[in-house]
Structures are given as C-alpha cells and as structure tokens.
Amino acid sequence: DGGITQSPKYLFRKEGQNVTLSCEQNLNHDAMYWYRQDPGQGLRLIYYSQIVNDFQKGDIAEGYSVSREKKESFPLTVTSAQKNPTAFYLCASRTRQGWNEQFFGPGTRLTVL
Amino acid sequence: AQKVTQAQTEISVVEKEDVTLDCVYETRDTTYYLFWYKQPPSGELVFLIRRNSFDEQNEISGRYSWNFQKSTSSFNFTITASQVVDSAVYFCALSSLSNTGNQFYFGTGTSLTVIP
Numbered sequence: 001d002g003g004i005t006q007s008p009k010y011l012f013r014k015e016g017q018n019v020t021l022s023c024e025q026n027l028n029h030d031a032m033y034w035y036r037q038d039p040g041q042g043l044r045l046i047y048y049s050q051i052v053n054d055f056q057k058g059d060i061a062e063g064y065s066v067s068r069e070k071k072e073s074f075p076l077t078v079t080s081a082q083k084n085p086t087a088f089y090l091c092a093s094r095t096r097q098g099w100n101e102q103f104f105g106p107g108t109r110l111t112v113l
Numbered sequence: 114a115q116k117v118t119q120a121q122t123e124i125s126v127v128e129k130e131d132v133t134l135d136c137v138y139e140t141r142d143t144t145y146y147l148f149w150y151k152q153p154p155s156g157e158l159v160f161l162i163r164r165n166s167f168d169e170q171n172e173i174s175g176r177y178s179w180n181f182q183k184s185t186s187s188f189n190f191t192i193t194a195s196q197v198v199d200s201a202v203y204f205c206a207l208s209s210l211s212n213t214g215n216q217f218y219f220g221t222g223t224s225l226t227v228i229p
Contacts, residue, residue: 102217
C-alpha cells in the first residue's frame, strides 16, 4: 500500500538532546513537508522540500534541521536549540504538478522531559 | 498575505443534528485552491475535498456538503445527520499560485464532538 510512514509514534527525549524524526513515503511524490501542531494553533510549517537535495525554511524553522538525500525520505532533526519542542509533528507529501492535495503521515508525538 | 480563519474552536452537537463548520480565507491571488481535512483522534489528517477559485458550484458527497462563496471569501462545510464517527478536528486550508513550493496555509481547526 502506498503511503507515508512516520516513526516512532511516540518519542521522549531529555532536555538538551537532539532527536531525529523519520518520514518515508512511497507515493513517488516530489514535495515533502514538516508541520508542527500545538493545541489551538493549527499546523505550522517547519521545512519543505520540492526536490532531492533542496529544501526551504517554513514559518518556524529555528531549532530544526532537515535533509533530503533521497526522494522517499525527509527526516527532521529537532535540535537542543528548539526551546519548546514538545509537540505533535506531521509529515506530508504531494506531487509538484498541479494543485493536488497533501497526503499526511500518522504523526510523531514528541515529549521533552 | 494568505490567511485562513476558523472562528469556531469547538462545537458540540447531538447525533443526527446538522452542523456547519465555517472557513474564511484571505488572499490577493485570483487563482487558488481550498481544502478541507479531517483529523480523527488517531492524529493523521485525512483529505476531504479540494476546490479551485474558479468553481463556485456547491459540492455534495453523501452527508457532507461544501458551500464556496467568493463574494464572502468563505468555504463552509456542512455535515448532515451527524454521527459519532464525525467527531474529529476539521481543518480548512488555502494554497495559491503565489506560494513558493505550493505551501498550504491552515486554519486553527474546529473540534467537533458528536454526542450520542
């Protein structure tokens, strides 16, 4: 089945540690996105990538980093510089052509202890 | 600037009632798309509908219907005869031609609770 997988579903980390969230898609989509969701604030864009080896900052990129070495993969690293990392993180992808919708993964809930 | 406003934070209805979720958008572009997504308790966003700025026809899909009015910059979503399974957070989103990377701008969501 085609889709987007994110792992792990729940992630705990100690304050001051970096952590990497995985996002893999087998939909052959060129564009991939990372969003952060906090209660009452909707989805905020962290980073997005339209093609391999290229990515752009979204609205809240500070304290995060990404890589796009393969079309299928778009991992997100939450660094120790991110002051409030506890949140629900959603990965999405879509085709670059046209006006197609974004497809979303199941999300990763990160809790900093 | 692109903006989506969902003024209703939380709505509760009794099963079988009809409910309308409001969405108001702002954009200076003439070509844009509007979307609705459903987020059940599991967390994954599920795509419901896409509508372009040139098509103001209302859409009906089963118990769901959408009313797009450019004159009021609104794209409202109505659930008829609501069911408990409709309980979720619903997001409205906007994507326009001027976005680099075809960014989506999401509203803050409306949490719908259907009481049995």
